[in-house]
Amino acid sequence: MMKTVFRLWRGELALADAFWNWAAVGGLAVNLVSSAAFLFLIMAEQPVVAALAGYVFSVPYNIVVVVGVWRSAARYDGEQKWADLARIVTAAGMILLSVT
Numbered sequence: 287m288m289k290t291v292f293r294l295w296r297g298e299l300a301l302a303d304a305f306w307n308w309a310a311v312g313g314l315a316v317n318l319v320s321s322a323a324f325l326f327l328i329m330a331e332q333p334v335v336a337a338l339a340g341y342v343f344s345v346p347y348n349i350v351v352v353v354g355v356w357r358s359a360a361r362y363d364g365e366q367k368w369a370d371l372a373r374i375v376t377a378a379g380m381i382l383l384s385v386t
Contacts, residue, residue, distance in 0.1 A: 295350055297357020301372055304358040309351045309376045317383040320344040341384075348380035 293299050294308055324340030327333075355376040359369035 291350065294354035295357075297354060297359075297361055299354065299358055301355070301358045301362045301364075301369060304351075304355045305372045305376060309355050309372075309379065313348065313351055313380060313383060316347045317344050321386070345384050348384050352377050352380050 290299070294304055297304075299308070320340050320343050324336045327336035327339055356373055359373050362369040362372075
């Protein structure tokens with residue numbers, strides 16, 4: 287697992303894998319779980335723990351994914367518009383998921 291994360295970080299994964307598996311599916315899963323934990327802990331009147339649960343896991347994940355997709359897009363051999371679109375959608379999506 288960690289080898290794959292390092293490969294993602296270095297941009298060694300195929301763009302489709304980096305974007306669909308790590309940004310779209312993984313990003314949604316990680317951010318939904320952290321948001322649910324945040325809400326549960328807020329309702330339990332644990333604001334400090336809620337802030338940690340909401341951001342300590344999701345923000346670093348989002349950063350790794352954005353960097354990984356960006357670097358994978360640089361190595362993409364197909365049409366440049368798909369690499370550019372993957373970069374834009376991933377960066378915008380991860381920023382939105384990080385601040386919500």
